Amino acid sequence: MSHATESHTPESILTVTGENWWLVALRGALAIVFGILAFIWPGLTLFVLVVLFGAYAIVDGVFAFVSAYRASKNRDTAWPFLLEGILGVIAGIVAFLWPNITAVALLYVIAAWALITGAVELYAAVKLRRELESEWWLALSGVASVIFGLLLVFFPVPGALAVVWLIAAYAIVFGVLLLALAIRLRRWQSSNRTARESTTPT
Template structure:
């Protein structure tokens, strides 16, 4: 006697958006972990801090691209992602980077990215699921970017804490945008 283990799920194919949501979720988790490392490792040297911040900006840029890849606004995601990727590469690869250099590159990247993110999220709010989370993430980036530029003489501890908090919150908000979409928990099914 054999049990019938087939169900309607065995022949189901994953949605084309499932891969993007998983990628966004994994990159958001990576951003969250890097943010926590920055928060709890405040005595890192400036070069280590520059590498961690560069990596966090790079992951944030990849997140931006992944979030909007399947949308009708792919160009906006690529531009937003490129802003953070360029900032991340500059922060990590700048020869002899000082705290001022790292703070300025990071702050400028976050301000430009955050302002564009808020603008795109608001303009396309009818098309972007979870647009409020993305707008909030952009606003957090602008705020942290202004703090980083306005307070360049901050110690490694303060810079690590502020930027670690920023990337951790950014990663958490993008995790929410990836997995807490309207109808995600209600089991809504569209034909």
């Protein structure tokens, strides 16, 4: 690995995400569950979708807060997680405080959340690639979020059912990308631990 020195920095973004790969996996699984529920829920109303999204955004934000706390020794590493957490909780609270939101308004709330979250993920992906070569899962999730947000802003879909399907499809794709990233991070953590143990004098 060409950046071995940086990757062993205790507070590096790779170390933080690698040690907390299970949080990334939980966020991915949560997104997939949210997407599947939105697809298969019989007679899903816009009100139920708003509640589902609010719950998902808040829980996802809490997971991001946990990552920020674990990375709190290094502000440069912690702030992307902290910003993601703040955005998620705010989006969730807006959804709960505005349960009778219209389909179009819900689109713009989710679009803003996806755009800013995607930008933060892209920043984190750039930092991560400096430490873990050929890593692009996080960048893909960021690109997916940004594209999804832009589609909602410039091509808002009419009708509550179309909104449900669009959001559900995005959630599933986003969740799969996060799970793939979690698997990659877990493998890195395992190989990194093995390398440290093999170089530790007995």
